[in-house]
Amino acid sequence: MAYVWDKDLETGHELIDNQHKQLVRAVNDLQVANASGKAAEEIERTIDFLLGYTVKHFHDEEALQIEYGYPDYYEHVSYHREFKGQVAQLAGRLQEEGPTRELVDEISQHIGDWLLHHIKSDDLKMATYVQQEDARRRGPTI
Ligand SMILES: [Fe+2]
Numbered sequence: 403m404a405y406v407w408d409k410d411l412e413t414g415h416e417l418i419d420n421q422h423k424q425l426v427r428a429v430n431d432l433q434v435a436n437a438s439g440k441a442a443e444e445i446e447r448t449i450d451f452l453l454g455y456t457v458k459h460f461h462d463e464e465a466l467q468i469e470y471g472y473p474d475y476y477e478h479v480s481y482h483r484e485f486k487g488q489v490a491q492l493a494g495r496l497q498e499e500g501p502t503r504e505l506v507d508e509i510s511q512h513i514g515d516w517l518l519h520h521i522k523s524d525d526l527k528m529a530t531y532v533q534q535e536d537a538r539r540r541g542p543t544i
């Protein structure tokens with residue numbers, strides 16, 4: 403089933419929100435490609451994009467947290483690291499088993515569910531902090 407972007411997923415940080423939208427779209431693209439029986443190479447290309455973009459996104463988020471001195475940085479990074487480990491395991495299985503429908507379904511669902519959960523909790527918390535810190539640094543507007 404397709405993942406739907408809604409208000410719950412908006413953190414209010416433009417760069418992060420755009421990357422999240424792109425990730426959700428990539429998960430949906432993968433599901434569609436899988437369901438419509440696309441060739442193995444296309445499935446693998448779609449997965450490669452999704453995995454590469456996930457790593458880039460995590461990197462950008464972590465850089466933002468360093469820039470703003472986010473107090474829960476290490477906790478947040480540990481979630482990213484744990485997830486990257488899970489993704490590496492799935493990628494290993496993909497190499498061994500090939501892109502079967504079941505495995506690709508499992509990969510897209512696992513990534514989609516994890517991302518949505520993480521965005522709504524940890525990323526939202528981070529973005530709220532960044533916004534408050536931004537306002538504090540700008541100082542009074544009058
Ligand atoms: Fe994120």
Ligand SMILES: [Fe+2]
Binds near residue numbers: 524
């Ligand atoms: Fe995150």
